[in-house]
Amino acid sequence: MQGLPAIQDIVNLAAKIITSRTFLEIVVFPGFLNVFVGAALLTWLERKVIARVQLRIGPLYAGMWGILQPIADGIKLLFKEMIFPELADAKLLMVCALGLMMIAAAPVVAIPFGDGLVIANMDVGLIYVFAAISLFPTLILLIGWGSNSKYSFIGGLRSLFQQVAYEIPMWLSVLGIVMLTGTLNLTDIVRAQEKLWFVVPQILGFVVFFAAVLAELERIPFDLPEAESELVMGWMTELTGAAFMVGFLAMYTKLYVMSALITALFLGGWSGPSILPQPVWFLLKTFLVATVIVIIRGAFPRVRVDILLRTGWTRLLILAFANVFVTAMLIWLGFGWFWRV
Amino acid sequence: MPDIAFLALSGLVIASAVFALEARELIYGAVGLGLSLIGIAGLFILLGAEYLAMFQIAVYVGAVVVLILFTIMLVERERGRIVEEEEPVRLGRAGIYVAGLVALAVAAAVILLAPVSPEAPEFYRAPLQELGRSMASSYSVALVILGLLIGATVVGGLTLVKIEQKEKTSGTAQ
Numbered sequence: 001m002q003g004l005p006a007i008q009d010i011v012n013l014a015a016k017i018i019t020s021r022t023f024l025e026i027v028v029f030p031g032f033l034n035v036f037v038g039a040a041l042l043t044w045l046e047r048k049v050i051a052r053v054q055l056r057i058g059p060l061y062a063g064m065w066g067i068l069q070p071i072a073d074g075i076k077l078l079f080k081e082m083i084f085p086e087l088a089d090a091k092l093l094m095v096c097a098l099g100l101m102m103i104a105a106a107p108v109v110a111i112p113f114g115d116g117l118v119i120a121n122m123d124v125g126l127i128y129v130f131a132a133i134s135l136f137p138t139l140i141l142l143i144g145w146g147s148n149s150k151y152s153f154i155g156g157l158r159s160l161f162q163q164v165a166y167e168i169p170m171w172l173s174v175l176g177i178v179m180l181t182g183t184l185n186l187t188d189i190v191r192a193q194e195k196l197w198f199v200v201p202q203i204l205g206f207v208v209f210f211a212a213v214l215a216e217l218e219r220i221p222f223d224l225p226e227a228e229s230e231l232v233m234g235w236m237t238e239l240t241g242a243a244f245m246v247g248f249l250a251m252y253t254k255l256y257v258m259s260a261l262i263t264a265l266f267l268g269g270w271s272g273p274s275i276l277p278q279p280v281w282f283l284l285k286t287f288l289v290a291t292v293i294v295i296i297r298g299a300f301p302r303v304r305v306d307i308l309l310r311t312g313w314t315r316l317l318i319l320a321f322a323n324v325f326v327t328a329m330l331i332w333l334g335f336g337w338f339w340r341v
Numbered sequence: 342m343p344d345i346a347f348l349a350l351s352g353l354v355i356a357s358a359v360f361a362l363e364a365r366e367l368i369y370g371a372v373g374l375g376l377s378l379i380g381i382a383g384l385f386i387l388l389g390a391e392y393l394a395m396f397q398i399a400v401y402v403g404a405v406v407v408l409i410l411f412t413i414m415l416v417e418r419e420r421g422r423i424v425e426e427e428e429p430v431r432l433g434r435a436g437i438y439v440a441g442l443v444a445l446a447v448a449a450a451v452i453l454l455a456p457v458s459p460e461a462p463e464f465y466r467a468p469l470q471e472l473g474r475s476m477a478s479s480y481s482v483a484l485v486i487l488g489l490l491i492g493a494t495v496v497g498g499l500t501l502v503k504i505e506q507k508e509k510t511s512g513t514a515q
Contacts, residue, residue, distance in 0.1 A: 092368075123469045127395040134403030138375065141407065145368065145414055153414075160407060184469060 022119075029279070030113045035105050038286075039252040040070035045287070046252075046294045053298030077245035085238050089146035096139045096146065097243045100250035103139065106132040107257050112187045114270045114278035125186040126178070129261060130171060133216065136254070137163040140225065140235050143247070147238035155234030159225040161305055162215055165312030166222075170212035172320035173205040176327035177265060180339040190269030192339045197268040201330065201339075204323035206266045208316050213258045215308065218251065219293055221300040222308055229302075259289040347387055354380035362437075367413045375406040392469060 017023050025031055044059060044067055051058030059066025084090040110125035112118035122128055137159045144156020178184060180201070181192040189198075199206050215222035218234075226234030239247050263269060263285040272281035303311070330336065354377050361373030378401045385394035476484060 122391065124391045124395050127392070127399070131395045131399040131403065134399050138403065138407050138410065141410055141414075142368070142372070145410075160411065163407075182470065 025117070025119050030108060030111070030117055030119055032105060032108075034113075035108050035253055035256060036249070038256040038283075039249055040074070042252045042256055042287075042290055043070050043073070043248075045291065046297075049291060049294045050298050053295065074245060078242055080241035082241040082243060084240070085148050088148040088238060092146040093143060093239065094243055096143045097239060097246045097250075099139050100136065100143075101246050101253065103132055103135050104250040104253035104257065107261070110186055111257070111260050111264055112190055112269060113260075113282045115191070116187070117270075117279060118187055121187055122185065124184050126174065126184045126189070126265075129186075129257075133254070133258075134163070134167060136216075143239070144235040147235075149238045151231045151233070151237040152235050155225045155227075155231050155237070158227075158231075158305060159218070159235060161309065162218070162222065162224060165309045166212040166215035166316070169208050169312055169316035169320045170216065172317065173208035173212060173323060174265060175320070176202045176205045176323045179324070179327050179331060180336060182340055186264050190264050190271070193268045194271055195338065197266065197271075198339075199266040202266065202323065202327070204319050204326065208320045208323065209266070210262065211311075211316055213262060214293065214296065215312070217255050217258055217293070219255075220297040221303050223297075223302060224305055224308065227302055255290055255293065256286065259286045259293065262289050347384070350380050350383040350387065353377075354384070368410065371406055371409045371413060374409070375402050378402050378406065392472060 027033060047069070048058040048065070059069035062068040062072045082090075084093065107129040109119040110122055110128050112121075140159040141156040144152040144154070144159070147153070177189060177198055180198070181189050183189065183192075192198075218225050224234075225231075226236060228234075231237065236244060236247050260282070263282060267285050267289070269285075270278035270282045272278075272284075276284075357373045357376035357380065359373075361370045361377060364370040364373055379398060382394040382397040382402075385391075385397060
C-alpha cells in the first residue's frame with residue numbers, strides 16, 4: 001500500500017492541471033478544440049453558402065441543415081486507403097501534412113478572443129502570427145515536390161510565387177496600425193480600437209490586407225496553387241485519405257485564423273455592446289469575415305499568375321505605402337493620441 | 342523549466358544540424374537546416390530576444406530555406422533521388438570527428454573553468470519600444486546603409502535580368 005499515496009498525488013495533480021485556467025485556455029477555448037471545431041464548421045459554412053450562391057441547397061441530410069456533414073466527411077476520409085504515387089516520398093508527405101496543421105493552428109495562441117482571454121500575451125504577437133504563416137508555402141512546396149506529380153509540383157511553385165506577391169504588401173499594410181498604437185501586442189491593438197475601429201482610419205491598409213489575406217489563404221480570386229480547372233487539385237492532388245483531410249483542414253484552420261486576425265486588427269476585436277459576452281462578439285465578427293471571404297469565392301473568377309504578381313508589386317505595395325504615408329500625416333497633424341494605448 | 346526547454350532546443354538544433362549535413366538527399370538537408378534554424382529561434386526566445394526570434398523564423402526559415410529548396414529543385418533535373426552513390430570521403434569524416442573533439446574540449450573547458458553562480462543572472466529584456474527607438478535614433482545610419490545595400494542588390498538583380506532578356510531578344514532577331 002506504499003504506492004497508493006503517490007497515485008493519489010498524481011491524480012490530484014492531474015485534476016488540478018485539467019481544471020486550471022491555463023489548461024482550459026490552451027485546450028478548449030481560445031485553444032485547439034475551438035480551432036478545430038471552427039475549421040470544421042467553416043467547411044460546412046462554405047458548402048452551404050456556396051450552394052446558396054449557386055441556387056442549390058447544399059448539405060442537407062446529416063443533422064439539422066446538414067451541420068453534421070463535417071463529421072461524416074472526417075469519418076469517411078479517415079477510413080479511406082492512403083495511396084501514394086510511385087516514387088512519391090510518403091514519409092515527407094505525411095510529415096508535411098501534419099506540419100501544415102500545426103502551423104495553421106499556431107497563430108491562435110497570440111490572438112485575443114476577449115480582454116485577457118489569450119493564451120500567450122506576447123509583445124511581438126503580430127510578427128509571431130506573420131512568421132508562423134510565412135512557413136506555409138515552404139511546406140506546400142515540399143508536398144508538391146514529394147508527390148512526384150507535375151500537378152502537385154506546379155501547385156507548390158505557384159504557392160511560392162504567390163508568397164512573393166502577397167507577403168510584403170501584407171507586412172506593410174499593418175504598419176499603419178503599429179504606427180498609430182505604438183505596439184505589436186494584439187491585445188493592446190484591440191484595446192486601442194475601443195473608440196474607433198481601425199477599419200475607418202486605416203481603410204487603405206484594410207483593403208490591402210484583405211487582398212493579401214485572400215492570396216495568403218489561396219482563395220478565389222487568388223487560388224492559383226490549387227486551381228481546380230488547371231491543376232486537378234494543385235498541391236493537394238496526391239494527398240489521399242487522412243493526409244488529405246489534414247491538409248484540407250489546415251487550409252480551413254488558416255481561414256479561421258486569418259478571419260480572426262482581420263477581426264482583431266481592423267474590426268475592433270471583442271468590442272461590442274455588452275448584451276453579449278466578448279468572445280461571442282469576437283466569434284460573430286470572425287465568422288462574418290469568413291462568410292464574406294466565402295461569398296467572394298462564389299462571385300469572382302480566378303486571376304492569372306502574372307496578373308497576381310503585378311497586382312501585388314504595383315498596386316498593393318503602392319497602396320500600402322500610401323497608407324503608411326497617410327498614417328504618418330495623421331500622426332503629424334496631431335491625431336495620433338486618439339488610438340495610442 | 343527553462344533548463345528542460347534549453348536542453349530540448351539544443352538537442353533539436355544539434356540533431357537537425359547533423360541531419361542536414363548527413364542527409365543523402367539534398368532536400369532533406371534543407372529541411373534539417375530549417376528545423377535547426379527554428380530551434381535557434383527558440384533559443385533566442387529563451388534569451389529574451391523575441392523580436393529577433395520572430396524575424397529569424399520569418400526571414401531564415403520562411404525565405405532563405407525556401408530559396409535553398411527552390412534552387413535544389415530547379416538544379417536537380419533527374420527527379421528526386423540522388424543517384425550517385427559515392428564512397429564517403431574518409432578524410433572529410435576524420436575532419437568532422439576532429440572538429441567535434443575540439444568542440445567537446447572547448448565546451449568542457451568552458452564548463453569546468455567558468456564560475457558557476459548558483460542563481461543565473463536575469464537576462465535584460467529590452468522592451469520593444471526601446472528597441473525601436475534606438476533603431477530609429479542611434480542606429481539609424483546603419484539601418485539606412487543596410488537599406489541602401491539591399492536596394493542596390495535588388496537593382497543589380499533587375500539589371501542582370503534585363504541584360505539577359507536583351508541578349509535573348511537580339512539573339513532571336515538575328
